[in-house]
Amino acid sequence: MNVILLIPFILLKVTMGCQYTQNINFTTVAGFSDGSTIGVTSTPNTPETLQINCTNPTDPLVIAYCNMNNPGSTPGDIAKNVTHSINPANLTGYDVYVISKIMFNLTSRKDLKQDDFTSIANLTDVVLAASQETFENSNNGEAYSTNRILTSIHNLMLNSPSNVSYLNGTQFGLANFDINCTIANGDTLMGDTGSQFLTWSLNSDIEAMISIPTNVICQNQTSRRLFYGIYRNTKLFVGNSTHRTNALWKDSQIKNYIAPQNYNPTSFWSRNQHPLEQNVGSDQSSPTNTQASNPDGCRNGFWYGDNKVMAGTLLNNDNSTTPTTDYAKVQQFIETNGMRQRMVTVKYSKKRITKPLHGTMKLTWWTGFLWSEQTCSFQEEDDFWVSECDHLTDFTLVVDGVQKDPSLCSTALIVIGYIINMGSIISLILLIFIVLSHRFSLFQAWKILKIFAWNTNVEQIMTRLTNKFVIIGVTIGFPTLMAFILGLALNSFYNRNDAFCWIRPDYIFFGVVLPITLVVFNGMFCLVVVVLRLFPKICGLRIIRTNSNTLGKKKAKKDKLIALFFMQSTLGIPWIFQYLTLFTPYVTAWHYLFTIVNGSQGMLLLFIYLYKRLKQHKLTKKESSDMTDQDTAFSDTRQQRSSTKETTLFNRIAARISNSLSGLTKKESSDMTDTDTAVSDTRQQRSSTKETTLFNRTTARISNSLSGLTKKESSDMTDSDTAVFDTRQQRSSTKESTLFNRITARISNSLSGKST
Structure with a gap:
């Protein structure tokens, strides 16, 4: 131009x-x-x-x-x-x-x-x-x-x-x-x-x-x-x-x-x-x-x-x-x-x-x-x-x-750079939109943390740190001030005269070599720490102590390697490639790698986010399915236990009623009562009181039906029993009523058969 x-x-x-x-x-x-x-x-x-x-x-x-x-x-x-x-x-x-x-x-x-x-x-x-x-x-x-x-x-x-x-x-x-x-x-x-x-x-x-x-x-x-x-x-x-x-x-x-x-x-x-x-x-x-x-x-x-x-x-x-x-x-x-x-x-x-x-x-x-x-x-x-x-x-x-940076002299590199950077810009815009669409407040994390921050001193400190003036000053004011000062003091920092936005040769050591060296060493250190954390057993030796239930398993290695690769691709690898492109007048493979990796960071961030969301969705779906299966099994178990308990209770009540109707001797009735009582005490000692109360109410209801009590008297007794029952065990009323209806039906069927 x-x-x-x-x-x-x-x-x-x-x-x-x-x-x-x-x-x-x-x-x-x-x-x-x-x-x-x-x-x-x-x-x-x-x-x-x-x-x-x-x-x-x-x-x-x-x-x-x-x-x-x-x-x-x-x-x-x-x-x-x-x-x-x-x-x-x-x-x-x-x-x-x-x-x-x-x-x-x-x-x-x-x-x-x-x-x-x-x-x-x-x-x-x-x-x-x-x-x-x-x-x-x-x-x-x-x-x-x-x-x-x-x-x-x-x-x-x-x-x-x-x-x-x-x-x-x-x-x-x-x-x-x-x-x-x-x-x-x-x-x-x-x-x-x-x-x-x-x-x-x-x-x-x-x-x-x-x-x-x-x-x-x-x-x-x-x-x-x-x-x-x-x-x-x-x-x-x-x-x-x-x-x-x-x-x-x-x-x-x-x-x-x-x-x-x-x-x-x-x-x-x-x-x-x-x-x-x-x-x-x-x-x-x-x-x-x-x-x-x-x-x-x-x-x-x-x-x-x-x-x-x-x-x-x-x-x-x-x-x-x-x-x-x-x-x-x-x-x-x-x-x-x-x-x-x-x-x-x-x-x-x-x-x-x-x-x-x-x-x-x-x-x-x-x-x-x-x-x-x-x-x-x-x-x-x-x-x-x-x-x-x-x-x-x-x-x-x-x-x-050459006077210009080789990256600006290769048509292929220029086209790749435009495509990669445009893709990263679009990806970052989408990523920001997705994140902000679910977080209307910038300080939502602080709101969540505030629930657990019972200490008033900590709360006061956090309140001051998250003050809007402090946030604006740190995120906007300080960087702007630093850029303004450096722009006046070192206004020739990027004036290289080679049409490339990078650091001048006379600032190359303090501006590129030293920072890149520190970043590379830091990246290597972090890489070693992450590898040891993700794979504690190396060469058969446990280097660091980790939870064996969650780390080092074969099924999780793929996810760990993917996370490790993308982390290093975003943070460290572009700086290494840029270091290798210095001091050469020709386009090399390092120029292509630097242009692609450095320009695609926005797309990598979006890809990592989507990958994590996909994994989270699959995990949530699996947990939901497992929970449904567990609930079904638990419901079947409870139903089976309830049915067994109901049958046992029916047998005991039917026996007592049968003894009363057939005119059993006092001794036989006493022996049976003692036997039933022993069995009941052995099997369900904690529910004996409830069973006796239920038996009394059931006997009274059946007696009322057999003696031909008037509807009003029966209704009064039923209301009185219901009031007592609701007062004592309101939460089990529905279950008890259902159980009563089933037992009454069974007893009626038994009495009908005996009359015949």
Whole structure:
């Protein structure tokens, strides 16, 4: 999306750059330490340049440019006047173009003085305070302003007195040294702390440094002088392009790039070898502003975050003064017995530049139009990234990898991520709805607990803790306050510039590695505890004491394993997968696993909830069925006992009535009564009183029926008996009445049979 939005702006810049056209011829001259040169002459199809019109100029910079050859003005005076007339914040691309022409003219003069050096260096420092966009615009129309300024800085060091330095700049620093081979351990160096440039000695706050070993330099007796330069930004290193990222593409990846004749990347090192006015470049010698100025962040190439650029240059004793031989004085490398020696050591502090997330750190050099795809040796040494090269030029750190997170560069991963995350969002919405639909109060658990919280002190504490203001403050206020504080104090925490919402590389240890390590160890510990709890018998030994009736049974192992797997999937596994995706520029299987597992947590929670509800439903249904069976069996048992008791009672009552009706002797009746009483006492001693009462009432009712009592008298007796019965045993009235009816029916049947 960002690329699409930038296209109209890029086209506008390209269109503006086509306003000034002029056909020119140029020659590329490359000089080497042996004095040989390579010349390439070509004519571009439609070369384009900005122009300066000295006829009645009104712009102060144009006036200064047109009058700088007037007698009486020193290079230092002209540089001071230009410095005083500009404001870096208001500079335009055309202004930078004019200043680059002035600087090139001033620094090309021989025998510059100390004051000239300081004034021109200060002018350069002020100009470098302009915005990155200003320098990109200064290259519109193939103006080559940035390369011209770089060449001017080289000329300034070449034509200035020995041992001069400019160390109080805010944008860049320069240092010049005469070579003294008589001093042991006399290696020269230059460093930058971010606020101060240093030479000879460094401190613990150093962010970057460059050093050329004296013992190697002294192997070549023609070496006489060296100088260093440190740039705190990369504004000048855009080649002839209108966008600096063009200079970062690997040579083999630049579209529409045709190498010039005799171009050899293995020996083409520096813009120091190319007199700019003779080598202004062409559409064949460098990438032009017609190519895409915002390359795809998923493309594997060189990327950097405005790292410092460090330059080293070695001069020999060539006393020639022609422009071409000035560049032959530059020594790029030194050979001994056919072996190239280590020429330079470059260090970058790891405190400021940490390991990249999507590639490897490398040191590359400036070829004049772009950063070379070749790199120097690279290693980690204590608190520094250390690199050694066998030649001299301008060096900087780059990341060889991709700018975006690989998860955002794979269409398959993006589609999977959208599907998984949408599913999780829908699942969480459903889960929240299901839970809240059965819990209308957020504090229902507290209401249930309140029943058992008889202690008033505990109740008061719980009441205060569940106060709505406390709940709102803890759940909303505190997180919001923490996010606000961290947003102000660490507003760059997630500013990674790779379009991925994750933690920046310089916060990677405290933000990712340390928390993930703690979570992994905690997950492992919890896993061990849960396994021991669920499976107490491991290898035949009981590790911890558990209830053998509920744990460790084979039938429950499946449920335990499922619960354990989902718990770890939700809590620990995504962090492990994310840990394994760090520091790789390519999509791996870990990226897919992380995207799927991390994005599906919402669906996993819904699945776990539904699984538990299903198991609970089955268990409830089974318990209900078991309870029904138990109730049926219990009812049958009670009915059987009741029937047995009823039969026994009938037999005893029938015997007593029969004895009364048949006129049994008193002795026989007494014997039978004693027998029945003994049996009754033996079988149902506790119910004897009830049985006697029932017998008396039953006998009275039967006697009333046999003696022909009137209906009124019978009714009065029945009501009286019923009142007594209801008073004594109200709960058993229904059962007794039923029993009475059955016994009466049986006795009536028996009497009818006896009459017959």
